[in-house]
Amino acid sequence: MQAPFSVPALYSGKKGTIRVSSGRNIVEWSPSIAPIDSHGGNGNGQVNGTVVIRLDDIAGLQASPATHAKARLRITTTSHTQFTFEVPTRANLEALKAVLASANAASSSSSAAQSPSASLTPAPTTPGAASKSDPTRKIVIPTKGLSDADLLADRTLQISFLKSNGDLQKQFLDVVVGQQLPPDEFWRTRIPLLRMHSLVLAQRRGPYNVLATVKPVSTTQSEATGGGAGTAQVKVSLSSDKIRDIFLQYPVVRRAYDENVPPLVETAFWSRFFLSKLCRKLRGEKIGLNDTPDNVMDKYLDLDEDGMTAEQRELENENAKIMRFVDVEANEMDDSQRAGNRPDITMRQTTHKDTLSIIRTMNKLSQKIVASVEGEAQQPLEEQEQLKQRELALEDLEPVTEISHVELHLHRSTDFLYSSSAGKDVDAAATDVNGSRASKVLETMTDSLSNSSGSIHELLSSAVPSSSTISHAQSQVFKLINSRRRTEENRHNGGDSDTPPSDAVTLRDMKLSHTTAIEFLHHFWSALLSGEPSRAVSALPLLVTSVEKSKTRLEAVLDRHVSSNASQDPATLAQEKKRVQGYVQITLDALQSAAKTYHDLVKEQQAALTAAQSENTTPAGTPR
């Protein structure tokens, strides 16, 4: 019997406690206000606000990813009911998950012979079920949830995205909360962003070789007084996640931990472990003669990483089904040694035992990791065999597959524009030009220019413009060059340095109003061009009002700016207004033109309607 395990948890928004019974057969959540003991619940379900789930009925456990803000655990029962609990801290969630997983595994596998510790630290699981019984490890890549409609409907996703993006949040508050834009309209233009955010939240880390990522820094301090052996010190940082993964991947470490930690302190155990030969062996390193012996850890050296002795392993292997394809005994006729080949490295008597054990350790670990991901072990034997055969095919020796591309049958632009008859005289011309030296050609050209200079003057004088036109053109050209130069300079200096903003407040207000106006224009055009009559009818009139309001808002900002400077004389005031208005004139025009487009379309449609003598009078047009 174990002590009952409990953590505080929220269920459907209510505070309460989740409890795993001492027999490890019932999970129960009860609200903290009225704790009602209801062990008598027969099935799974809610009794007086209490949720009781039998462990035998748990079909799946799913925890929210580590990147997610909230720690949630979802329990799926065999009757496909789902319960989602929210646990205040991530550590609690991990502990709960581990307890449930281990209990579930214990109840499902009959060969469970374990003595789990009562501690809440990372939970032990039964050796055989380690890889299979951890459903939380399996990823569920969201394949549905990515369609436009799903994303638009997912409010929690939208909220979490707003929280992660400050600028967007500001805009959302301004446009949706402040200006009454329907939230669906707001998100409709940002669906790709939402989709990316949903993927960022959904992704999970795959299983990995834990021991390889833990890098202990060992420092050997020799005793200053005597010439005795130095005491090795090891510094290693372990998170509870890592410890859990080590236990999962190397049951032998769990066994050592279980059997030794009561006498040893936890930190001492880990520091001894990372210095021991056992750790070296599990990491796949060679054990040297210089490695310090450790009377505690070395006991486990003869066990393999599943915590089994060689005999136990033998026994298990006899019972296990071996794929015919790799069964040496079944393939005696195909034995390559009969053809005079040397036996494979793993089959030689003389092969160093260490090398072989490293190969085995690494292979088993990879198998375990892959199995925990794909559940390959559950595949029928025949399928596995086919897979193996396909893997063995030497793809490099396969013929290269020819890819057929779509050829474009187009005439070369030159062939197309100039008929092929040109070919001959081009040839002649080429020899002509290339036959003489380039300098000669140039000389002829300059000669011809200087000789005919008179004629150019004649040409010019016949069509010479008045001097005023010339100076006008000149000033225009210089103005253009100057303004271009200034723009380029600004760009290099990084922005608006040469335009002193009227004042910070006005500029900020104006920028905000401008951004909002563009936002509304965006929604207006996307609704107008969407091609969906229903959307156009329902959203457009509202959006047009918003567009028109944006215009008044911008103008109000302008007026406010002018009135705040009322003390100045009218001339400079008018100048100032003109200057500030210049900032947003284009935006104002765009707003004006959008509204005009809409009203024109409505008029057009109404005219068409009256012309057709239709009784159907829609208030708003459904353009396009």
Place this chain on the structure above:
Amino acid sequence: MRSTTRSNGARPVSNLELRSTAGGYIWEDSIQRSWDVVQEDAGGSLAGVVAELVQAGKRKRLHYDTTPLQRGIIRHLILVLDLSMSMSEKDLRPTRYQLSISYAVQFVADYFEQNPISQLGIIGMRDGLANLVSQLGGNPTEHISALQALRKQEPSGDPSLQNALEMARGGLYHVPSHGTKEVVIIFGSLLSCDPGDIHKTVGTLKAEHVRVRIVGLAAEVAICKEICRRTNEGDSTSTYGVILNEQHFKELLLASCTPPASTKQKSSASLGSDLMRMGFPSRIVETSPSFCACHSRLIKGGYICPRCKVKVCSLPTECPACGLTLILSTHLARSYHHLMPLRNWDEVDWNDAKKASSCFACQLPFLTALSSAPRLRVSVSGSTTNATAVSAIATGGASGRFRCPSCKQMFCIDCDLFAHEILHNCPGCEAAAGGRKLSNGQAATEVSTATTSAYA
């Protein structure tokens, strides 16, 4: 071509190329060491050999296939960078990580240079997760600044191809059918730490017509080959390459700048062509600044969208108000050279060489005759021609002249390279065209202000 020059070859070697001249495989040939190839000439100088190597490098370009193929020129590409521990290796200088970022920056610039109406996004693989570096967008400066910000970080953890591919798939989810969906991965690791079955992900990618190319930095990895093979209709040789050196890395990566040719299978699935709306906005010059619609910044000048009249600060872009694709006609023209590659020029042998004495484009004189080699060195001037002349003697055959098959003009090798790699037009053909139809050329460069439709 000697087999030794293949050791720094640019392309993945196909099975047939492994055949040596003797008929067997190349590994059956007697070994040729690079220091055996480099032989001093009589005067003890290496100049001849060096010139020959330079020439050989230039000639490599002629292998390119110039068949005009149907290609998707409106591209949507996700660049995936490996930011895992394996990228801290120092086999590339200064590290794989830093060099990959430098090349990625160059890739982004070249990609937008050659595909101005395309979009790009960047994803990083770090700690078993995929991080979004920059969203799918058409502004190169945003991507480059995001990449520069990565420089300050350190590579860590394991990469996950599955997470990255899933995220790329999500990023390309909304791409319309006329655009390509591509993923280019720079992969420095030999493992992928995936949370699920990556084969399923590859299956969905294939179903959604996402094409994946991978540049491997370490060694060939089976899963990478598998991904490329399945998403490119069985073609993994041109889509998955493992680098030999820095130069090769760059070549493999920049090969993705060329839009992918659509295969018969794909194009039969999407019948017909769509019309796509594009706007050709007019540039405005302002004396006082005004807000741009794209960044809400006060700037002078910009472009006015022809449909909704808002101002944007740079092109090409998508109008922030009405969503119209805003480009210049020159951008479209730049994308087209992939569809109509300039034909390869033929090498001219000595019999025809007399027809021209200088390059039609740069007007520098050609080598005159093979027999008068010693005198020739005195007669020519200019370093470029000198290299050509020396190499012609060394190789003992090439006349250093290249003729365009359509206009029959002759060019030197440097002009050949320039025309094929930068200009994408033949000066001879254009000169012939210009003489006859000057008005046509002018019309093409004029910027139209109207909203017009162009073929996708």
